Amino acid sequence: MPTETNRQNVFPRNSSFDVSNLRGGMSPGFLPRSPIRPSRLHSDNYSIDFSEGTMRSDTASSIASEDVYSHSDLLSMNRDDDLEVRSLESLGSTREQGTLADVCVKLQAALADAAKYRVQLNEEICKREKAEMDLASVIQKEDETKSALIKEKQEMEFLHKHEIEMIQRQLDLLQEEHKKVQEERDNAVKEEILHKQEIKIVQNRLDLLQEEYNKLQERDNAVKEEVLHKQEINIVQSRLDLLLVEYKKLKEERDKAVEEAEELRGSAGHRSHATFSKISLLELEQATENFSKKHKIGEGGFGSVYKGFLRNTMVAIKMLHPQSLQGKPEFEQEVAVLSTMRHPNLVTLIGICSEKSALIYEYLPNGSLEDRLACQGGTPPLTWQVRMRIIGEICRALLFLHSNPNPIVHGDLKPANILLDGNLVCKLSDFGISRLLMETNSNTLVYRTEYPRGTFAYMDPEFLTSGELTVKSDVYSFGIIILRLLTGNPPINIAADVEDAIETHSLHLIIDESAGEWPFVQAEKLANLGLRCAQMRRRKRLDLESEWKLVEGLMQASSLSVSPSFKSQLDEKGTPSYFMCPISQEVMKDPHVAADGYTYEAEAIKGWLDGGHKTSPMTNLPLPHQELTPNYALRSAIQEWLVKHS
Incomplete structure (x- = not known):
């Protein structure tokens, strides 16, 4: 550390140096060239005063960078101090050699210490500047x-404020x-109380009325x-x-129907009783809503x-059609045909008007075979099993007619x-042009006409050319139907196509x-059966009765339930099966038609219904009524x- 004397030898910049103060001897007018720089350095927190050799704090001021000298300036100042010392020494030699030499030595030591402190100070200043720069960077980041x-914080406060508002x-x-x-609940409670009061009042009134009613x-x-x-x-x-x-009316209708049937069957060449009911036009109008279009299910040349x-x-x-010339015949x-024939x-x-x-028939819900082959609606x-069964049923019906x-x-x-019908059982219809065959001179059953009628694709070719209608004419039509059911093709040229x-x-x-x-x-x-039936020449066509076993065998092979054969339609006593009640299995005395379309003995079907049954005894389907x-x-x-077999 510098001594008090050394501290006093550090002078401010541009100040004069009075040598006379150094124990006298120096000229008062001598002014040394002082290279010493300002002795005070400032910083943010402290200042160093070399003139006093102490460091004091100064927090109110900042570092003045323009008053700080670099290391090279300090070295230059040291060299100048050395020159001054030499000058002083030369001066002292002339006056006071001993005292001046001591002073110079002390001054030189003080200057050396000052130079050393300047270097240290400069290093400290550099470190301070770096620290201040780091501090400034930290402060800036902060x-x-x-x-x-x-x-x-402001954004959060804004969001919190917005959320609080929401x-x-x-x-x-x-x-x-x-x-x-709360208001609705209060109102409901009030209304409930009022309703209870009203209910109580009404109940009281009802009690009073009940008492009066009982009396x-x-x-x-x-x-x-x-x-x-x-x-x-x-x-x-x-x-x-x-x-x-x-009873009187029914008896009169029955007697009248029997008389009409007698007349019709007499004109047809054989005797029988009528088996249909007379139905008035009013009943038909009520049944069809005055023949509304929504009830029409078919129309053709014959009518609707x-x-x-x-x-x-x-x-x-x-x-x-009333205007049709052939409608009435x-x-x-x-x-005449259907009133004398009954077959499944x-x-x-059912009746006539x-x-x-008008002719009234049983309703068959599945329409015609033509519609089913075309998949109408x-x-x-139709499966091949059903088609096979239909072929057998057609054959059986033809055998019955022939x-x-x-x-x-x-x-x-x-x-x-x-x-x-509902079970796809077939029923032949439209007997308008059917004919009873009469035995001719040649002992053959034939009907002759000059105007053959029918559907061309199914008509017997010989009937077209000769005008002679025989049972073999139906056989030809049956053959074409067989081939249609087998192939699904149109009837024109179907026989030739199958043969090829x-x-x-x-x-x-x-x-x-x-x-x-x-x-x-x-x-x-x-x-082969269809082709044999549809031969062009009548004499080559097969006989249905002789070929029935073949047809029945085909039906049995189709794995479907087979209806009884034509001959089995009669039991051992020769009773037609359709005379038998399906429930009692006895000949019916009072046959009645139920809602399923089947005919039963009146007592048997009534007993069935009275027993709580609501389904058909034949189909097991629900009865509509x-x-x-x-x-x-x-x-x-x-x-x-019964009269004939009594």
Whole structure:
């Protein structure tokens, strides 16, 4: 550390040096060239005063960079100090050599110490500058951080404020809703209280009324019982009167129907009783809603067909065109045939309306075979098993028609005239051009006409050329129908196409695949059967009765339930099966038609219904109603048969 004397030898910059103060001897006018720089350095926290050799704090000031000298300046100052010392020494030698030498030595030492302190100070200043720069950088970063924090805080405060406002709004809304709910609840409670009070008042009134009613009931019981007895007696009497009138009316209708049937069958060459009911035009209008279009289910050259609900039974009503010249003869011919024939595969004639030349048949919901082959209305194709069964049923119906003493030829057999019931059982219809065959001089059964009629594609070629209609004419039509059911092709040239397919062993290519996978052996037998029936020459066509076993075998091979054969339609006593009640299995005395379309003995079907059954005994399907309709036609036929076999 420098001594007090050394500290006093450090002078400010540009100040004069009075040598006379150094123990006298120096000239008062001598002014040394002082190289010494300002002796005070400033910083943020302290200042160094070399003139006093101490360091003091000065927090209020900052460093003045322009008053700080570099290391090279300090070295230059040292050299100048050395020159001054030498000058002083030279001066002192002339006056006071001893004292001046000491002073110079001390001064030189002080200057050396000052130079050393200057170097240290400069190093400290550099470190201080670096520290200040680091501090400034830290302060700047701190300021930036503070600014970011302040900004984030402001944003958070804004968001919190916004959220608080939203929550406050929601709270306000919830409070309003709560207030409304509370008000509604209070109102509901008030209303409930009022309702309870009203209910209580009404209950009291009801109790009073009940008491009064009970008193009146007790008072009037005797009177009412007496009145009821009188009314019951009157009702029973009225019913008896009505039944008596109805009985007389039915008896008159039956007698009249029998007379008409006698006349019709007499004109046809054989005797029988009528088996149909007379139906008025008013009943037909009510059944069809005055022949509304929505009830029309078919139309053709003969007329229109309507669906209707007549006498608790669904029926089909065929209205012949009144302007048709052939309408009346066809009407009479169909009545004559169907009124004398009953068979499971013939359509049932329920009644006639002479006023409108209308025929009323049983309703068959599945339409015609032609419609089903065309899948009309989106119905699924008939399977090959069903087709095989239909072929057998057609064959059985033809055998029935052809085996009469005077055979009946249908004359217009085609898929459009073959109807299907709910179980796809076929029934032949449209007997308008059918004919009774009469024995000729050549002992053959034939009907001759100059104007052959029918559908060209199914008509017997020899009937077209000769005008002679025989049972073989129906056989030809049957053959074309077989080939149609097998192939699904149109009837024109179908026989030639099937024959070519058999000869070229390509029958499998023309079989109708929509019917399923036909067994080839059965399909081939069926194709040959159809071709043998559809021969161009009448004498080459097969005989149905002799070939029935083949047809029946094909039906059995189709794995479907087979209806009894033609001969089995008669039991051991020769009773037609359709005379038998399906429930009691006895000949019916009072046949009635139920809602399922089947005919039963009245007592048997009533017992079935009274036993709680709501389904058909035949189909097990629900019955739409439990009304029964007398089947006068079948009852007349049974009575006639019983008379003949009595």
